[in-house]
Every structure is written in structure tokens, then in C-alpha cells.
Amino acid sequence: MPRDLGRPCVATLILLFASLANAQPSPDMQQILQRLDRIEAQNRELMNEVQELRKQLSAAAPSGGPSDSAQAPVEERVDVQDHRIAQLDQEKISSEHKLPITLTGMLLFNSFWTGANAGGAANPTIAALTPGPADAGGTFRQSVVGIKFDGPAIAGGGKITGSAYIDFFGGSGGTLSQMLRLRVASVDATWKNTTVSVALDKPILAPREPDSLAQVGVSPLTSAGNLWLWQPQVRVEQRFAFNDQSGLRAQVGVYQTAEGGTGLAGEYPSGVAASRPGFEGRFEFWGASGENQRIEIAPGFHVSNSQVLGQSAPSRIFSVDWLIRPASWIDFTGQFFQGENTGVIGGLRQGVSIFNGVVRSVGAAGGWGQVKFHLTRRATLNFYGGQEDDRNRDLQPGGIAKNQAYAGNFMYRFGSNILASFETSQVRTTYLNSGTRIFPHYDLAIAYLF
DSSP: OOOOHHHHHHHHHHHHHHHHSSSSOOOOHHHHHHHHHHHHHHHHHHHHHHHHHHHHHHHOOOOSSSHHHHOOOOOHHHHHHHHHHHHHHHHOOTTTTOOOEEEEEEEEEEEEEEEEEEEOSSSSSOOOOOOOEEEEEEETOOOOEEEEEEEEEGGGGGEOOOOOOOOEEEESSSSSEEEEEEEEEEEEESSSSEEEEEEESOTTOOOOOOOSSOOOOTTTBBEEEEEEEEEEEEEEEEEEEEETTTTEEEEEEEOOOOOOGOOOOTTTTBOSSSSOEEEEEEEEEEETTTTEEEEEEEEEEEEEEEEEEEOOOEEEEEEEEEEEEEEEEEEEEEEEEEOHHHHHHHGSSOOOOEEEEEEEEEEEEEEEEEEEEEEEEEEEEEEEEEEEEEEEGGOOOOOOOEEEEEEEEEEEEESSEEEEEEEEEEEEEETTTTTEEEEEEEEEEEEEOO
């Protein structure tokens, strides 16, 4: 190209580009640019998600080798991630205050047959004095629903946790009268060796109970040696380690008694205090030998005073409970107690008598025991029994001199959350001057744990 023609062309191109740069884009061009910006932003987000997914897959890989997921085909990896996302979405429960919450519980179906002395109840704890018809049926009312929450950290390296459980055992028990009922609940402040709790729970001196799916609405062996009554309480626990394989777990607290257990609330409704403070303690000494052998021995006490007709009826109870595990395939658990006026914490509801205007606490002794055989990883066999024997001279005519219960059950876990049980039991109630009444009970239970 001649030199004199090249210079005008270059100048013309420079002028043309300058005019285009100074020109304003048309409306259509602005929309196109905005759309390109959005697409670019979405691409950045997708790249960030891909990088995060790669990090998670890398972290999930076993140390020293490549990830199994990384070696799998792309379709399988996508399926695994979809499953994990669905599982996380299912487990997520939102809370107004952003605290982690876990939903737990048991959907429980019981089919049962109960003998003639059950007094018309599905699974009573005392044989009725007057015989009645045998009963059979099925129910979901012993199902339990609970929540657990994991709270914030507190001063001193502590943490707040808690739980609450409800069932459908309220109401009359008819199909259309099965009401929600609060069972147990607690809020715990826990440090390394100390826990302070406010709770609705069993008495501090009686934390153990037998294994049963037949009797969940109330604890097994109620009125037959198991002091079970769920009541409000405040307790403090201190843990001491003697060495790696032994220690002490000490608990003390205040327990709100249920004065209906005196047996006089219906007869003297205005003469019996509604509730009283009870002072309780339990001191568990434990020792272990390896992973399969363990022993726990725990003495305990309860002290309170019922107010009846302006008089004081003391409740003084001493107890000792235990767990003995000589091998991995067998456990022996139970409790023994002795004292007076035990009805205020879940004993027979006849803790106080009145003779010629004088209030008298009813003396009592009782307890329970269970042998648990771990047949396989899925199957267990349980035998348990107990009794409460009240002092005859302290009872009014028609009172219960002794109440006994015995049971055996076979439990099998079909999967991680499906449990079935068959249980047979018998209750024997001896009435003062009226003899003994007996009724059998048979129960087939299916439980879905969640």
C-alpha cells in the first residue's frame, strides 16, 4: 500500500472507534448487558458450589487413599449427594431462637388381653377387689414424642441442654379421649464435673426401672416396688473420679411430693396439703473392669412431712439401687427400699392412716429386680418382678397388705428403628382380711423409633 493512502485510513479508524466509545448504548443493548451480568453471577455461584462439593468429597475420603465417592461414576456420586441433602432437609428443625433441636420418640402399638380382676382397665397396677370382665384390645396411646435441644455455652465452660417428652395417656383412654400429657422434662446446666437441673422426673433416689413396652404410660412395677412418680424437682449432681475405672456420682435436691399418695385426699379434701417439699439424695459408687464388666451401687434417701388435719405425718425412706454386669451378655438391676409414707413419691397410695383422730404414717418395705439377657445383638430376654409390703397394723380395714407383680418379655429389633416385644405378666394384690386377687396380662407391642 502506498504510504500516502495508509495515513488517512488509520485516522478514519481512530475517529470511528472514538465515536463508538462516546455513544450511549441503546435500550436493547442495556438489557443484553444486564442479562450477561446475571448469567456471569450465576456461573460464579455454580463454580463456588462445585468447589465446596469437591472439598466435602475430599474430606470424606479415607486417610491415605482416594475417596470412594471420587472413584465412583458421576451418576452414583450425584445420587449420594441427593440422598445426603434429602436426609439433612428431613432432620432439620427450625427454632425461633436458632437453637439446634432434635425430634425423637416412639410410635407404639399395643395389643393386649387382661384377666378378670383388672377392674376394666387395660393394664392396671393393682388387682381389683371386685372381679370384672376380661378385657382385650389395641391402643397407640402409650406412644411417646420428645424433643431435645442443645443450648448455648455458659460461663466456666458449661453448656445448657434440655429435653421434654409427651404421650397420649391422658383422658379416659377411650378412642376419642386420648389426650396429650407431659411425661418428663428437664433443663440442665452442665460443666465438666457438675450438673444443675430443674426437671419433671422420677424421684432422685429411684432413677432405674425395668425394661417393658407393655407398660409405658406409667413405669413398670408401679405400686409393686418401683418408686416412679414424675414430679417437679431441682437437683445438683457432682461427679468424682477415683481413677479411670471407678468413681462417685452424688446427687442431692428438692422434690415436690404428691400428697394424693397419702390416700386421704379424697376423704379429707380440705385437710390434706396439696404438695410438700421433700429432700432427697443418691450417691452412686461405680467401678468398671474393661468394656464388659461394671458394677454400680447407690444408697439414697427421702425426707418430707405430709400435713393432714393439722398434724404432721413424716415420710422417711431409705433405698439402695444397683446395676451388676459380670459379662456383656447379662445385667442384673433393681432397688430395695424401706420407710414410711411411700405413696407421696410413687408407692402404694395409702401412705397415711387415721385412728381415732390421730394421723399415722404407714410403714412399708419393697423393691424390684430384673435379669436381662442379651441373647444376640438384636434380641434380649427380660425377667423382672417386685412388691411393696405395707405394715398391717398401720392400715385401715380393706387396705392393701401386699402388692406383687411379675413379668417376662422377649424383645427383638428388626432394624435400626423397628422393635417388637411379647410380654406376659401377673399382678397379685392381697387385701387386709379379704384375701388375694390375681389377674394376668398379655401384650404384643410393635414400636417404631424415630
